[in-house]
Amino acid sequence: MAEQKASRICIVTVTGQDRVGIVAKLAATMAQANANIVDINQKIMENYFVMTMAVDIGQAVLDMGQLKKKLDQVGRQMGLQIMIQDENLFKAMHRV
Amino acid sequence: MPISPEEVFETVNMTLNHHFDIRTATLGINLKDCVDRDLDWLVRQAQARIVEKGLLLNHCADGLVQKYGIPITNRRIAVTPVSLLLEPLPRQPITAVRFAKALDAAAHKANINFLGGFGAMVQKGTTAADENLIESIPEALAATERVCGFLNLASTAAGINMNAVVKVGHVIQSLAHQSENGIGCAKLAVFANVPEDNPFMAGAHHGIGEPDYSLNIGISGPGVVQSVVAQNPDCDLTQLSEIIKRTVFKITRAGELIGRELASLMKIDFGIVDISLAPTTSTGDSVADIVEAMGVGRIGSPGSTAALALLIDAVKKGGAMASGNVGGLSGTFIPISEDAGMIRAVRSGTLSLDKLEALTSVCSVGLDMFAVPGDTPPEVISAIIADELAIGVVNHKTTGVRIIPVPGAKPGGIIHFGGLLGSAPVMKVATKFVSTRFIQRRGRFPAPIQALRN
Numbered sequence: 001m002a003e004q005k006a007s008r009i010c011i012v013t014v015t016g017q018d019r020v021g022i023v024a025k026l027a028a029t030m031a032q033a034n035a036n037i038v039d040i041n042q043k044i045m046e047n048y049f050v051m052t053m054a055v056d057i058g059q060a061v062l063d064m065g066q067l068k069k070k071l072d073q074v075g076r077q078m079g080l081q082i083m084i085q086d087e088n089l090f091k092a093m094h095r096v
Numbered sequence: 097m098p099i100s101p102e103e104v105f106e107t108v109n110m111t112l113n114h115h116f117d118i119r120t121a122t123l124g125i126n127l128k129d130c131v132d133r134d135l136d137w138l139v140r141q142a143q144a145r146i147v148e149k150g151l152l153l154n155h156c157a158d159g160l161v162q163k164y165g166i167p168i169t170n171r172r173i174a175v176t177p178v179s180l181l182l183e184p185l186p187r188q189p190i191t192a193v194r195f196a197k198a199l200d201a202a203a204h205k206a207n208i209n210f211l212g213g214f215g216a217m218v219q220k221g222t223t224a225a226d227e228n229l230i231e232s233i234p235e236a237l238a239a240t241e242r243v244c245g246f247l248n249l250a251s252t253a254a255g256i257n258m259n260a261v262v263k264v265g266h267v268i269q270s271l272a273h274q275s276e277n278g279i280g281c282a283k284l285a286v287f288a289n290v291p292e293d294n295p296f297m298a299g300a301h302h303g304i305g306e307p308d309y310s311l312n313i314g315i316s317g318p319g320v321v322q323s324v325v326a327q328n329p330d331c332d333l334t335q336l337s338e339i340i341k342r343t344v345f346k347i348t349r350a351g352e353l354i355g356r357e358l359a360s361l362m363k364i365d366f367g368i369v370d371i372s373l374a375p376t377t378s379t380g381d382s383v384a385d386i387v388e389a390m391g392v393g394r395i396g397s398p399g400s401t402a403a404l405a406l407l408i409d410a411v412k413k414g415g416a417m418a419s420g421n422v423g424g425l426s427g428t429f430i431p432i433s434e435d436a437g438m439i440r441a442v443r444s445g446t447l448s449l450d451k452l453e454a455l456t457s458v459c460s461v462g463l464d465m466f467a468v469p470g471d472t473p474p475e476v477i478s479a480i481i482a483d484e485l486a487i488g489v490v491n492h493k494t495t496g497v498r499i500i501p502v503p504g505a506k507p508g509g510i511i512h513f514g515g516l517l518g519s520a521p522v523m524k525v526a527t528k529f530v531s532t533r534f535i536q537r538r539g540r541f542p543a544p545i546q547a548l549r550n
Contacts, residue, residue, distance in 0.1 A: 011099065013108045041101040052104045065162050083108055085165040090099040092353040093107055093346040 007058040009038065009087040012071065016080035018049040025078065026053060029070050035060040054087065107346075111166055114319035115381040116347060118354055119374050120170040122212075122295035123153050124302035124310040124367065127176040133184045135191060142181075142195075143202040146173055149309065149362075150206025156361040160354055168354070172210050173203065174300035174312075177246075179216035179229040187224050192232035193239060200240035208242065210283075212300035215246035217290075220254040220540070230260070233267050237283050238274035244298035250288035250485040252492050256541035258482065265478030265535075272470060272501040277511050281500040282465060286481055288488030288495050293368050294424040299496060310367035311359040312424060315351035316374040317343070319381045321411075325389040336390065337410040344371060344414030352419040368423030371415035372461070373407075375435035377518040383407075383430055384437025395437060395455075396447030404428065405458040425494055427460025433500075433513060433520035434465055442521040443510070449480075449523050457487050462496035467511050467520035470503035475532040476525060477501065482535065490544050 014022060023040065030037055030053075039054040057067065068084050075082040110116035130141035150173055157168045178195060185191050196214055203211040214236060216226040233245055247264060250256035264286055272278035285299040292303020295312035302310065324343045328336060351369045359366035375383045384395040386407060392399045408428050415422045430452070432438045441447035449466070456462045463484050468477075481497045488495030500520065502511050507524040 011104055013104055015105075015108065015112070039098065043101050043105075045102065045105050046109075048105070050101060050105045052099075052101045054098070068162065081112065083112075083165050085107075086163045087099065089164045089166070089350060089353060090103060090107060092349040094099060094103040095097075 005058045007056045010055050010057055010064065010084050011087055011090060012053040012055055013083045013085070014051040014080050015048050019078065022051065022078065022080065025074055029074055030055055033057070033060045033062040033067055033070065035067065110317065110320045110347070114317065114323050115376065115378055116317045116320050117167040117169045118313060118351060119316035120172055120295050120314040121153065121157050121168050121355070121358055122172040122174055122300055122312045122314065123149055124174045124293065124306050124312060125149060126302060126306065126308045127181055131181055131184060135185055135194060138181060138185070139195065139198040142175070143198055146175070146199070146202040146211070147206045149173070150203070150208045152362055154207055156358055159361070160358055164354060166350060166354065170209055172212065172295070172297060172300065173206070173208050174295070174302045175199070175211065175213035176302050176304070177216055178214045179223070179226045180304070182229060183223070183225045187228045189228060189232035189235065192229050193236045196232070196236035196240050196243050200243050203242040210242050210244050210297040212244040212246065212297050213302060214243050215301060217248045218257050218260045219248050219251040220257060222257070222260055230263055230267060233284065234270040234274050234280070237271055238280045243283065244300070245284040246290065246299045246301055247286045248288070248290040249286050249481070250489050250541070252289060252489050253543055255543040256288070256482065256485050256489060258535070258541055259538045261478050261482050261485070262535055262538055264481060265474035268477050268499060269474045269501060273503055277513065278467070278470065278500045278502045279513050279517070282498065282513065282517050285496045285498045288485040289493060290496070291424050291494060295370050296372065296374065296425060298498060307365050309364035311355060311362065311364055312367040312370065313351045313355035314370040314372060314374065314424065315347050316372070317347045318373045318375045318383050318386060320347060321373065322380065322382070322386045322389050325386055333406060337406060340407065340410035341414035341417070344411045345418045348415045348418035348422070352421065366421065368421045369415070369419050370424030371411060371422055371426045372424070373411060373428045375429060375431070376516070377434055377436060379436060382435045382437040383428055384435055384441060388437065394441050394444065394446045396441045396451045400451070401454050401458055404455055408459050425460045427494070429461045429464060430455060430459060431465035431498070432523070433467070433518040434516065439519060439521060442523060449525060453483060453487070456484065456495055457491065460494045462488070464496070464498045465500065465517070465520065467500045467502045467505065467522045468525050469505055469507060469522060470501045472501050472525050472527065473530065475535050476527055476530055478535045479531045480525070486541070489541070
């Protein structure tokens with residue numbers, strides 16, 4: 001029986017100007033990479049449009065570096081700053 | 097509980113807008129087992145180890161930058177104090193210089209930007225090999241680009257080795273005159289109570305109580321702390337301390353996570369997280385700016401010492417809560433040339449050398465990266481060092497001096513070192529009345545009494 005790959009959650013953060021199609025574009029990028037979106041939020045904070053997306057890349061066909069390159073491309077096309085970071089960083093910093 | 101968008105944004109904002117980074121990942125390497133009576137053998141063994149582990153450090157660090165999106169800005173190596181390695185070798189400065197050049201070549205090959213440990217522990221006395229190394233320092237540091245030197249000249253347990261302090265005044269003068277604008281002196285730090293696991297240059301070395309390898313992390317976030325202080329202009333000092341503690345807790349946790357993972361990838365021991373606030377020349381990455389955001393008119397004016405003391409105490413409390421492995425210097429760096437706010441204060445006449453010395457009595461790192469006229473006599477340099485070391489010895493803390501006599505420079509001029517080292521306004525040194533007779537008495541400044549502490 002094929003071994004089930006463990007889930008690995010990353011947080012994608014988008015900051016910049018809100019516009020039509022951000023979620024669609026990111027969702028398409030994730031689908032192509034076979035990365036599963038598990039949560040999405042968006043807010044205006046300190047005058048920034050901020051969208052955060054939790055993504056499971058455990059089954060993804062791209063590694064984190066390749067996915068980052070794809071997201072950088074999307075960021076350039078749409079004039080947005082996009083970061084992808086392992087969820088453990090946020091857990092370490094924000095949970096005692 | 098899932099991570100909220102506010103928490104995500106806070107972290108991302110620290111990196112994108114407030115210069116939060118892992119300032120240094122410093123790999124400590126034991127070279128004691130490479131000691132030999134054949135210098136070529138020692139060089140080959142040391143270089144092979146430094147290059148292999150240095151390349152691995154860079155490779156693993158690059159992977160973690162990608163994983164966590166937090167820059168690991170500097171990758172450095174600290175080795176066993178070199179004077180120990182030179183013990184069985186001929187007592188000629190050229191031997192030490194050759195070894196320094198070999199370390200420099202290895203650092204280049206491994207793409208390591210600074211390598212520390214070219215130094216000696218001489219707080220109580222000097223061996224012939226220590227003497228030899230100290231004499232070689234001007235040529236060794238002037239002839240190399242990436243090798244950093246340190247000397248521990250004093251400790252609370254041993255007192256101050258004034259014979260070495262006298263010698264170091266001449267060594268610093270000589271080094272200054274062998275390098276452009278005295279910049280070679282930026283690579284030499286002298287200490288009281290030097291920590292064996294400090295990841296920051298120029299003082300990093302792999303102490304004799306350390307294991308074969310040890311990975312030490314220096315985190316830094318003056319910009320992050322300045323930002324939260326500025327967002328709370330009206331709260332009282334108790335609340336301000338709480339706010340700083342919470343922020344430092346978060347950045348220390350990030351350092352601990354990344355440090356542990358880096359050590360694990362390299363299959364070596366994780367050492368410590370140094371929670372020192374370390375400024376850079378970038379705008380918005382200044383310790384002076386934090387003190388001024390706390391409400392001090394300009395660093396150096398009355399109130400600065402109290403503000404800095406509160407800041408450092410809060411940094412330590414937040415860091416100690418976040419990690420059981422806080423170590424190294426873990427204070428606050430206030431280097432003149434590397435902090436735009438410190439430069440501004442010196443240029444405006446608010447911050448003098450005397451006040452800088454007072455500030456170092458509440459923060460760990462000492463008189464750092466400050467320029468003085470090149471004709472400052474060696475005895476005056478030794479006296480400045482003796483004063484600073486006495487603060488460390490008596491107060492059971494680390495203090496250090498990194499002084500740059502700039503040949504031909506006069507007080508009020510400004511010297512541009514470039515890059516990470518920034519620019520330094522040349523500070524006035526009181527030389528009308530000198531303390532040559534005091535310094536020239538030499539001997540050992542006795543260890544201070546440990547009781548009656550008022």
